[in-house]
Amino acid sequence: MLTIRRELVEAMIAHARRDHPDEACGVLAGPVGSDRPERFIEMANAERSPTFYRFDAAEQLRVWRAMDAADEEPVVIYHSHTMTEAYPSRTDISYASQPDAHYVLISTRDPDTHELRSYRIIDGAVIKEPVEVVESYMFSHTGADDVPDAP
Protein backbone atom coordinates (compact mmCIF):
# COMPACT_ATOMS: atom_id res chain seq x y z
CA MET A 1 0.00 0.00 0.00
CA LEU A 2 1.13 3.54 -0.78
CA THR A 3 0.33 6.08 1.94
CA ILE A 4 0.84 9.58 0.60
CA ARG A 5 0.06 13.15 1.59
CA ARG A 6 -2.61 14.93 -0.44
CA GLU A 7 -0.35 17.84 -1.46
CA LEU A 8 2.12 15.40 -3.09
CA VAL A 9 -0.71 13.76 -5.06
CA GLU A 10 -1.91 17.19 -6.18
CA ALA A 11 1.63 18.20 -7.22
CA MET A 12 2.02 15.08 -9.40
CA ILE A 13 -1.37 15.63 -11.05
CA ALA A 14 -0.63 19.32 -11.68
CA HIS A 15 2.70 18.37 -13.30
CA ALA A 16 1.03 15.72 -15.48
CA ARG A 17 -1.67 18.20 -16.60
CA ARG A 18 0.89 20.91 -17.33
CA ASP A 19 3.03 18.66 -19.56
CA HIS A 20 0.07 17.03 -21.33
CA PRO A 21 0.12 15.81 -24.15
CA ASP A 22 3.76 14.86 -23.40
CA GLU A 23 4.42 12.40 -20.61
CA ALA A 24 5.51 13.95 -17.30
CA CYS A 25 7.83 12.20 -14.83
CA GLY A 26 9.45 12.66 -11.46
CA VAL A 27 10.35 11.31 -8.07
CA LEU A 28 9.10 11.58 -4.51
CA ALA A 29 12.04 11.18 -2.17
CA GLY A 30 11.76 10.00 1.42
CA PRO A 31 14.03 8.88 4.24
CA VAL A 32 15.76 5.54 3.52
CA GLY A 33 13.65 2.65 4.77
CA SER A 34 10.68 4.86 5.77
CA ASP A 35 8.42 4.08 2.78
CA ARG A 36 7.18 7.65 3.29
CA PRO A 37 7.28 10.07 0.34
CA GLU A 38 8.25 13.56 1.55
CA ARG A 39 9.97 15.61 -1.14
CA PHE A 40 8.48 16.32 -4.57
CA ILE A 41 11.05 16.39 -7.39
CA GLU A 42 9.76 17.18 -10.86
CA MET A 43 12.10 15.77 -13.52
CA ALA A 44 12.55 16.80 -17.13
CA ASN A 45 11.36 14.23 -19.65
CA ALA A 46 14.43 14.03 -21.91
CA GLU A 47 12.27 12.38 -24.59
CA ARG A 48 9.62 15.18 -24.63
CA SER A 49 7.23 12.65 -26.06
CA PRO A 50 3.56 11.69 -25.69
CA THR A 51 4.55 7.99 -25.63
CA PHE A 52 7.96 7.77 -23.89
CA TYR A 53 9.71 9.24 -20.92
CA ARG A 54 13.29 9.11 -19.73
CA PHE A 55 14.89 11.03 -16.89
CA ASP A 56 17.58 13.36 -18.19
CA ALA A 57 20.78 11.48 -17.26
CA ALA A 58 22.67 14.53 -15.94
CA GLU A 59 19.69 15.71 -13.88
CA GLN A 60 19.20 12.19 -12.54
CA LEU A 61 22.80 12.06 -11.31
CA ARG A 62 22.38 15.39 -9.48
CA VAL A 63 19.08 14.34 -7.91
CA TRP A 64 20.37 10.87 -6.90
CA ARG A 65 23.48 12.42 -5.32
CA ALA A 66 21.34 14.89 -3.36
CA MET A 67 19.15 12.01 -2.13
CA ASP A 68 22.24 10.03 -1.09
CA ALA A 69 23.63 13.02 0.81
CA ALA A 70 20.31 13.45 2.65
CA ASP A 71 19.87 9.70 3.42
CA GLU A 72 16.88 9.62 1.11
CA GLU A 73 15.76 7.18 -1.56
CA PRO A 74 13.23 7.31 -4.38
CA VAL A 75 10.06 6.16 -2.59
CA VAL A 76 7.79 6.99 -5.54
CA ILE A 77 8.68 7.11 -9.23
CA TYR A 78 5.81 8.67 -11.17
CA HIS A 79 4.95 9.32 -14.77
CA SER A 80 1.89 10.06 -16.82
CA HIS A 81 0.17 8.29 -19.67
CA THR A 82 -1.58 10.87 -21.79
CA MET A 83 -3.61 8.66 -24.12
CA THR A 84 -3.94 5.35 -22.30
CA GLU A 85 -4.98 4.03 -18.91
CA ALA A 86 -2.87 4.26 -15.78
CA TYR A 87 -1.42 0.76 -16.12
CA PRO A 88 2.29 -0.06 -16.65
CA SER A 89 3.12 -0.70 -20.30
CA ARG A 90 5.58 -3.31 -21.48
CA THR A 91 8.17 -0.53 -21.78
CA ASP A 92 7.50 0.58 -18.19
CA ILE A 93 7.95 -2.97 -16.94
CA SER A 94 11.16 -3.59 -18.89
CA TYR A 95 12.79 -0.47 -17.41
CA ALA A 96 11.53 -0.85 -13.84
CA SER A 97 14.68 -1.36 -11.76
CA GLN A 98 13.66 -0.29 -8.27
CA PRO A 99 11.85 -3.14 -6.53
CA ASP A 100 11.41 -1.01 -3.39
CA ALA A 101 9.79 1.92 -5.19
CA HIS A 102 6.11 2.62 -5.70
CA TYR A 103 5.54 3.20 -9.40
CA VAL A 104 2.73 5.75 -9.67
CA LEU A 105 0.95 6.21 -12.98
CA ILE A 106 -1.35 9.11 -13.75
CA SER A 107 -3.57 9.06 -16.80
CA THR A 108 -4.54 12.43 -18.24
CA ARG A 109 -6.43 11.06 -21.27
CA ASP A 110 -9.69 12.46 -19.88
CA PRO A 111 -9.48 16.27 -19.58
CA ASP A 112 -11.87 16.40 -16.62
CA THR A 113 -10.92 13.44 -14.44
CA HIS A 114 -7.60 11.77 -13.82
CA GLU A 115 -6.75 8.21 -12.87
CA LEU A 116 -3.91 7.71 -10.38
CA ARG A 117 -2.75 4.22 -9.50
CA SER A 118 0.26 2.73 -7.77
CA TYR A 119 2.14 -0.47 -8.51
CA ARG A 120 5.12 -2.48 -7.42
CA ILE A 121 7.11 -3.83 -10.35
CA ILE A 122 9.38 -6.67 -9.28
CA ASP A 123 11.25 -8.91 -11.72
CA GLY A 124 8.79 -8.12 -14.47
CA ALA A 125 5.71 -8.81 -12.32
CA VAL A 126 3.21 -5.97 -11.79
CA ILE A 127 1.38 -5.80 -8.47
CA LYS A 128 -1.36 -3.17 -8.09
CA GLU A 129 -1.60 -1.68 -4.62
CA PRO A 130 -4.09 0.53 -2.81
CA VAL A 131 -3.33 4.24 -2.41
CA GLU A 132 -4.25 5.92 0.85
CA VAL A 133 -4.26 9.70 0.58
CA VAL A 134 -3.80 11.38 3.95
CA GLU A 135 -3.58 14.96 5.18
CA SER A 136 -0.66 14.12 7.48
CA TYR A 137 1.47 11.02 8.07
CA MET A 138 1.17 11.58 11.80
CA PHE A 139 -2.34 10.18 11.91
CA SER A 140 -2.07 7.57 9.18
CA HIS A 141 -1.78 3.90 9.99
CA THR A 142 1.83 3.34 9.01
CA GLY A 143 5.00 2.29 10.69
CA ALA A 144 5.25 2.67 14.43
CA ASP A 145 1.66 3.87 14.68
CA ASP A 146 0.59 0.30 13.99
CA VAL A 147 1.98 -0.76 17.34
CA PRO A 148 -0.97 -1.07 19.74
CA ASP A 149 -1.09 1.34 22.65
CA ALA A 150 0.34 0.01 25.89
CA PRO A 151 -2.37 -1.31 28.21
Next chain:
Amino acid sequence: MAVNVSVPTILRTHTEGEKSVEASGDTLEEVIEDLETRHSGIKGKLVKDGSLHRFINVYVNDEDVRFAGGLAAAVRDGDNVTILPAVAGGSATHERP
Protein backbone atom coordinates in the same frame (compact mmCIF):
# COMPACT_ATOMS: atom_id res chain seq x y z
CA MET B 1 44.88 2.89 -12.51
CA ALA B 2 42.47 2.56 -9.57
CA VAL B 3 39.02 4.04 -9.79
CA ASN B 4 36.10 4.02 -7.40
CA VAL B 5 32.87 2.52 -8.74
CA SER B 6 29.50 3.39 -7.15
CA VAL B 7 27.14 0.44 -7.46
CA PRO B 8 23.33 0.90 -7.46
CA THR B 9 21.16 -1.20 -5.12
CA ILE B 10 19.99 -3.46 -7.93
CA LEU B 11 23.57 -4.59 -8.75
CA ARG B 12 24.81 -5.03 -5.18
CA THR B 13 24.00 -8.72 -5.29
CA HIS B 14 27.20 -8.92 -7.38
CA THR B 15 29.30 -6.92 -4.88
CA GLU B 16 28.32 -8.69 -1.63
CA GLY B 17 26.15 -5.68 -0.80
CA GLU B 18 28.97 -3.13 -1.17
CA LYS B 19 27.89 0.36 -2.30
CA SER B 20 31.24 1.10 -3.86
CA VAL B 21 34.10 -1.04 -5.08
CA GLU B 22 37.55 -0.45 -6.54
CA ALA B 23 38.53 -1.37 -10.05
CA SER B 24 41.30 -0.62 -12.50
CA GLY B 25 41.63 0.12 -16.18
CA ASP B 26 42.37 2.91 -18.64
CA THR B 27 38.93 2.81 -20.25
CA LEU B 28 35.43 2.08 -18.99
CA GLU B 29 35.54 -1.23 -20.86
CA GLU B 30 38.70 -2.28 -19.00
CA VAL B 31 37.16 -1.20 -15.69
CA ILE B 32 34.10 -3.38 -16.36
CA GLU B 33 36.31 -6.33 -17.39
CA ASP B 34 38.25 -5.91 -14.15
CA LEU B 35 35.04 -5.73 -12.10
CA GLU B 36 33.83 -8.93 -13.73
CA THR B 37 36.91 -10.84 -12.52
CA ARG B 38 35.88 -10.20 -8.88
CA HIS B 39 32.13 -9.58 -9.21
CA SER B 40 30.96 -12.24 -11.57
CA GLY B 41 27.83 -11.41 -13.58
CA ILE B 42 28.08 -7.63 -13.32
CA LYS B 43 29.34 -7.22 -16.89
CA GLY B 44 26.20 -8.85 -18.29
CA LYS B 45 24.08 -6.25 -16.49
CA LEU B 46 26.05 -3.36 -17.98
CA VAL B 47 27.03 -4.43 -21.47
CA LYS B 48 24.97 -5.92 -24.25
CA ASP B 49 26.22 -6.74 -27.76
CA GLY B 50 29.45 -4.83 -27.21
CA SER B 51 27.95 -1.56 -25.99
CA LEU B 52 26.49 -0.16 -22.82
CA HIS B 53 23.03 -1.43 -22.04
CA ARG B 54 20.37 1.21 -22.70
CA PHE B 55 18.79 0.51 -19.30
CA ILE B 56 21.95 1.73 -17.57
CA ASN B 57 23.55 5.17 -17.15
CA VAL B 58 27.27 5.31 -16.44
CA TYR B 59 29.11 8.47 -15.46
CA VAL B 60 32.83 9.14 -15.15
CA ASN B 61 33.00 11.81 -12.46
CA ASP B 62 30.00 13.93 -13.52
CA GLU B 63 30.04 13.12 -17.21
CA ASP B 64 27.56 10.78 -18.88
CA VAL B 65 29.80 8.38 -20.82
CA ARG B 66 27.33 8.31 -23.71
CA PHE B 67 28.87 11.66 -24.64
CA ALA B 68 32.43 10.56 -23.90
CA GLY B 69 32.91 7.50 -26.07
CA GLY B 70 30.75 4.95 -24.23
CA LEU B 71 32.80 1.88 -23.30
CA ALA B 72 35.89 3.54 -24.80
CA ALA B 73 35.59 6.48 -22.38
CA ALA B 74 38.93 7.18 -20.72
CA VAL B 75 39.28 6.86 -16.95
CA ARG B 76 42.13 8.17 -14.83
CA ASP B 77 43.54 7.21 -11.47
CA GLY B 78 41.18 8.44 -8.74
CA ASP B 79 38.17 8.93 -11.01
CA ASN B 80 34.70 8.11 -9.72
CA VAL B 81 32.58 5.87 -11.91
CA THR B 82 28.87 5.97 -11.04
CA ILE B 83 26.37 3.43 -12.30
CA LEU B 84 22.65 4.29 -12.16
CA PRO B 85 19.74 2.40 -13.67
CA ALA B 86 18.02 4.64 -16.24
CA VAL B 87 14.51 5.67 -15.25
CA ALA B 88 12.41 5.43 -18.37
CA GLY B 89 9.26 3.96 -19.84
CA GLY B 90 6.08 5.23 -21.38
CA SER B 91 2.74 4.26 -22.77
CA ALA B 92 4.01 3.00 -26.11
CA THR B 93 3.78 -0.77 -26.25
CA HIS B 94 6.54 -1.18 -28.80
CA GLU B 95 10.22 -0.82 -28.01
CA ARG B 96 11.82 2.49 -28.83
CA PRO B 97 13.63 2.27 -32.19
